[in-house]
Amino acid sequence: MEPARLEAFTDGVIAIIITIMVLDLHVPQGRDLASLKADAPVLFAYLLSYVNVGIFWNNHHHMLHVTERVDGKVLWANLALLFWLSLVPFVIRWIDEAGFQPVPTSIYGMVLLGAALCYGILEKQIIRANGRDSGLARAVGEDSKAKLSMVLYLSAIGLAFLWPWVAIALYVLVALIWLVPDSRIESLTKSEQ
Secondary structure (H helix, E strand, O other), rough: OHHHHHHHHHHHHHHHHHHHHHHOOOOOOOOOOOHHHHHHHHHHHHHHHHHHHHHHHHHHHHHHHHOOOHHHHHHHHHHHHHHHHOOHHHHHHHHHHHHOHHHHHHHHHHHHHHHHHHHHHHHHHHHOOOHOOOHHHHHOOOOOOHHHHHHHHHHHHOOOOOHHHHHHHHHHHHHHHHHOHHHHHHHHHOOOO
């Protein structure tokens, strides 16, 4: 199967996820900027989630551009990634209703961790389908960035029960680490053009 079909499906699902996230935002009661103050935490959670979903989409896009073929295992791994990303609007809604309390903040990290784990599985399945000598296999290497992200997510999930804002800071840190697309894969895409 061609990777373009998988990419198109993923693009559509991610567009729906982002749409659901923004539709869950409530219109402030007042008419001035001060009325946004009460909604600041959920707006921050939306912004962080939008950036995180965008990071997964962006890296997914670059990864599929160096992929020559996909198979059933790749399709299932991609569906697992989309499952975790589809939970982001649910967790934002929970944070909106409960605030950055320990349990919703921890669950937010579990959702991001689940998406990150499934992204790694997807990457491994694509490498398996395309061979150990494929461009993606060479570009990924040891993937220390992904390993650091896992440690930070796990730390944040636990810390959320003591200091939710420290957990949020760690989620922001992981997003900052990945904000720029993976240069190893991006440089490979540029060299193939």
